[in-house]
Amino acid sequence: MSRPTVGLVWAQAHDAAGRPVIGAGGVMPWHLPEDLAHFRRVTTGHPVVMGRVTWDSLPPRFRPLPGRVNVVVTRQEGWVPDDAAHPGATGTGVVVASSVEEGLALASAAAEESGSGQVWVMGGAQVYAAALPLADRCVVTEIDLEVDGDAFAPALAAGPAGGWELVAGGPGAPDDGWQTSAAGVRFRMLTYARRS
Ligand SMILES: NC(=O)c1ccc[n+]([C@@H]2O[C@H](COP(=O)([O-])OP(=O)(O)OC[C@H]3O[C@@H](n4cnc5c(N)ncnc54)[C@H](OP(=O)(O)O)[C@@H]3O)[C@@H](O)[C@H]2O)c1
Helix, strand or coil: CCCCEEEEEEEEEECCCCCEEEEECCECCCCCHHHHHHHHHHHCCCCEEEEHHHHHHCCHHHCCCCCCCEEEECCCCCCCCHHHHCCCCCCCCEEEECCHHHHHHHHHHHHHHHCCCEEEECCCHHHHHHHHHHCCEEEEEEEEEECCCCEECCCCCCCCCCCEEEEECCCCCHHHHCEECCCCCEEEEEEEEECC
16 A cells, blocks of 8 residues: 555634734634534544644543544653543543654554555644645645734745645635635635645
């Protein structure tokens, strides 16, 4: 079987300077149910890799994310997910890795074992930046919202000299892919693939 593909999946708004905001104060500064459903559709059935800060940002009742091997990357020796210490909580389904490379390797092994064929990196900024050189594609939700943030998406260099091209969503799609959420904010889903 060929090696599992590695995808990055994130949602971004922008700040006043146009930088792609993915987080503020440890959380995502918006609520977009359509994006949460999209994230669930993309990742369910596949291992996910996340930084320890992103793990901490998940509401305890949602972690580990169900239906997915959750790989958490940390430099802390002996780190265990909090939830494992709580009676009745589900500490299972979590794999701890000491580097992003190790996290991707463990997730790839799990994807091969299950036959899922895909690994998804789900943040945050530090882990996206480290995983980008190893990724095959990026699935990005653009949110048409100006917001201050302290965590940012990695830059995807496009064009002939860049490594990434837009392969789905955006220009060419009806309304350039923009939809309006039930909450009123515009958003669109874009897929970038690494140029071969
Ligand atoms: N918009 C989105 O789609 C999205 C998705 C995910 C997260 N977010 C947001 O992103 C923000 C969090 O991002 P972040 O960059 O602060 O944190 P992060 O990438 O989630 O986690 C950083 C932590 O991961 C561990 N780590 C990072 N690089 C490592 C390496 N090379 N080797 C071993 N461990 C490593 C360290 O954990 P230790 O400190 O334990 O050593 C580090 O503190 C939050 O605001 C969150 O809400 C947004």
